[in-house]
Amino acid sequence: MNSKEQQLTPVSMEMHYKVSGFLNMEYRLLDEERFTEWLALMDEDIHYWMPGIENRRRENLLSEGFYDANHMAFFDDGKLDLSRRVARFSQPSAWAENPATRNVHSLSNVEVFEGESESELLVYSVFQSVRSRGQDEEYVIFGRRRDLLVKNGDSFKIRKRLILMPNATLSCKNINTFL
Amino acid sequence: MSNIIKTLDATDCLEGIESVCDIESGRISGKIFYDQKIYEQELEKVFARCWLFVGHDSQIKKTGDYITTTMGEDEVIVIRQKSGGVKVLLNACPHRGNKVCFSESGSTRGFICNYHGWSFNVEGNLTGQHESGIYEDSNFDKSKWGLKEVAKVASYKGLIFATFDPESPSLEEYLGPMTWYLDALFDNQEGGTEFVGGCIRSTYECNWKIAAENFVGDILHAGWTHDSAARAMLGGAVSKVSDFEESYSVNWNGHGYEFALDTVGNVAVLGDSQLNKYLHTIKPSVAERLGDFRSNMIGSVSSCTIFPNFSFLAGQNTVRIWQPRGPNKIELFTWVVVNKSASQDIKDRWRKGAMMTFSPTGVFEMDDGENWEYCTKTAKGKVTAKQDLYIGLGMDSYLEDTDLPGNVYKGQLNEANSRAYYQRWQDLLQSKSWADVPNRNKGKAEVEK
Numbered sequence: 001m002n003s004k005e006q007q008l009t010p011v012s013m014e015m016h017y018k019v020s021g022f023l024n025m026e027y028r029l030l031d032e033e034r035f036t037e038w039l040a041l042m043d044e045d046i047h048y049w050m051p052g053i054e055n056r057r058r059e060n061l062l063s064e065g066f067y068d069a070n071h072m073a074f075f076d077d078g079k080l081d082l083s084r085r086v087a088r089f090s091q092p093s094a095w096a097e098n099p100a101t102r103n104v105h106s107l108s109n110v111e112v113f114e115g116e117s118e119s120e121l122l123v124y125s126v127f128q129s130v131r132s133r134g135q136d137e138e139y140v141i142f143g144r145r146r147d148l149l150v151k152n153g154d155s156f157k158i159r160k161r162l163i164l165m166p167n168a169t170l171s172c173k174n175i176n177t178f179l
Numbered sequence: 180m181s182n183i184i185k186t187l188d189a190t191d192c193l194e195g196i197e198s199v200c201d202i203e204s205g206r207i208s209g210k211i212f213y214d215q216k217i218y219e220q221e222l223e224k225v226f227a228r229c230w231l232f233v234g235h236d237s238q239i240k241k242t243g244d245y246i247t248t249t250m251g252e253d254e255v256i257v258i259r260q261k262s263g264g265v266k267v268l269l270n271a272c273p274h275r276g277n278k279v280c281f282s283e284s285g286s287t288r289g290f291i292c293n294y295h296g297w298s299f300n301v302e303g304n305l306t307g308q309h310e311s312g313i314y315e316d317s318n319f320d321k322s323k324w325g326l327k328e329v330a331k332v333a334s335y336k337g338l339i340f341a342t343f344d345p346e347s348p349s350l351e352e353y354l355g356p357m358t359w360y361l362d363a364l365f366d367n368q369e370g371g372t373e374f375v376g377g378c379i380r381s382t383y384e385c386n387w388k389i390a391a392e393n394f395v396g397d398i399l400h401a402g403w404t405h406d407s408a409a410r411a412m413l414g415g416a417v418s419k420v421s422d423f424e425e426s427y428s429v430n431w432n433g434h435g436y437e438f439a440l441d442t443v444g445n446v447a448v449l450g451d452s453q454l455n456k457y458l459h460t461i462k463p464s465v466a467e468r469l470g471d472f473r474s475n476m477i478g479s480v481s482s483c484t485i486f487p488n489f490s491f492l493a494g495q496n497t498v499r500i501w502q503p504r505g506p507n508k509i510e511l512f513t514w515v516v517v518n519k520s521a522s523q524d525i526k527d528r529w530r531k532g533a534m535m536t537f538s539p540t541g542v543f544e545m546d547d548g549e550n551w552e553y554c555t556k557t558a559k560g561k562v563t564a565k566q567d568l569y570i571g572l573g574m575d576s577y578l579e580d581t582d583l584p585g586n587v588y589k590g591q592l593n594e595a596n597s598r599a600y601y602q603r604w605q606d607l608l609q610s611k612s613w614a615d616v617p618n619r620n621k622g623k624a625e626v627e628k
């Protein structure tokens with residue numbers, strides 16, 4: 001554990017339970033195609049970011065190692081961008097979404113820490129997304145996630161999400177889901 | 180140093196290849212998308228002969244800066260030389276063939292092979308080995324065992340191309356008058372263009388030609404395929420292409436550019452008014468630089484493929500290569516291109532906008548992938564693959580009387596570029612040497628400056 005980790009304060013068991021319940025609910029909304037409700041979980045200032053991963057030598061790393069804020073990204077979205085993606089899913093002319101993609105999202109390795117302010121929480125986790133399309137297509141994406149949640153009454157809003165997959169080449173044609 | 184590469188001896192042309200496409204009657208067959216024997220001929224007669232895009236100047240600025248990519252399925256390192264030039268080296272060690280560079284980009288003083296420790300400098304020359312003494316005992320001639328260098332490297336306005344074939348025509352001749360049109364995106368401002376950092380790579384289960392052809396001249400699909408994305412980004416349908424008063428399909432040597440003259444139809448789908456505004460702001464200076472005609476193309480509804488597998492969209496500013504990985508698989512490498520002289524804010528907006536629309540998470544591209552994969556997969560059926568596919572739109576639309584360079588056809592809703600693309604492909608597969616490749620160009624070859 002490095003010194004940065006030691007400074008992190010784990011939340012209470014009760015708060016941990018609430019947060020993991022919230023994140024599980026978020027994933028169920030995606031699997032059930034309840035995109036409008038999903039979008040409502042995002043804070044107005046959401047930064048939803050999935051940088052491209054670059055396979056580079058240790059002596060030539062980027063500002064964040066395998067990724068860089070100024071480089072190309074799969075998602076580098078604010079609320080408007082996310083709402084446009086949701087709008088595309090909802091168009092009857094999204095031909096490729098009929099028959100629909102069948103999704104199973106799951107989350108594990110959840111660690112919840114207190115954030116920089118009273119109302120913020122820092123959450124580390126590991127995600128798995130399994131998609132099946134058509135008769136026989138199957139795509140699996142794994143990765144790590146770092147979320148910044150803000151307390152919102154009895155629930156939460158998602159203010160920052162960093163999604164890191166290990167792959168420098170996406171092994172399928174698209175990511176037609178959220179992670 | 181003799182690091183020059185051995186070239187392939189031309190094998191015989193595939194029997195029956197002359198009948199898989201009958202371009203004059205507007206017919207191709209699905210077999211060309213799913214046949215291993217055809218694919219092997221393509222690696223040799225297309226990818227080992229043609230000029231292939233390997234990178235942009237801005238990706239390798241300083242001596243020792245490199246990127247790795249492939250030419251066909253051959254892995255190469257593209258590296259900046261002390262002289263300022265660029266070398267393209269096979270990414271395979273001349274000892275047992277191990278890959279010498281495993282990184283997609285970086286900066287280095289050389290490469291050391293992981294297997295037995297042969298080391299190479301920026302020029303690709305062999306400079307040392309682990310246990311070098313034993314090599315001396317074997318009269319080993321170091322100067323003969325550098326990384327192999329491809330036959331020719333040349334660039335046009337920052338775009339670096341390479342070819343394995345010393346007999347290939349010059350890049351200038353290969354591109355012909357298409358360069359006049361390339362300038363609309365790659366040279367519309369002083370200082371030219373640069374690529375945004377990174378390279379997004381993804382995998383499609385489709386034939387490489389389907390994707391390349393989509394960009395060479397298929398705007399027809401946009402209004403239908405991309406309706407959902409357009410509605411999401413613009414709140415309405417994409418511009419109705421048949422409503423444009425003036426639009427063209429232009430081709431040369433199998434390359435093709437289809438375009439309207441509406442200035443901002445392509446950029447508009449990024450849904451960022453600042454980018455439209457930027458193009459409107461620079462337009463007068465583009466007109467001064469390139470003339471009125473091309474100032475209308477800087478972000479208009481358009482697409483382009485440089486034969487065989489390099490494509491881009493002006494306006495969305497997405498640039499890509501469809502890397503062949505077997506008859507029914509490609510790796511897609513995408514980049515975002517911006518004007519060097521643009522502000523950082525404008526560059527950032529393009530980086531985000533291009534990815535939001537044309538990338539594996541892009542709302543437009545998602546629908547393309549689905550179509551291309553199934554155009555490929557249906558051809559798995561032997562009987563299906565033998566059936567005719569229609570490619571006859573715009574048969575009689577050639578424009579004799581035009582000042583525009585290249586083979587010019589009226590209207591962009593037209594399969595003229597696609598036909599020229601497959602015709603060139605078939606010509607190459609039917610030709611054992613460059614001398615045998617027929618010249619089918621009938622338009623103006625010269626570019627007025």
Ligand code: FES
Nearest residue numbers: 272274275292295
């Ligand atoms: S394979 Fe490279 S040193 Fe032996």
Ligand SMILES: [Fe+2]
Nearest residue numbers: 400401404547
């Ligand atoms: Fe498309």
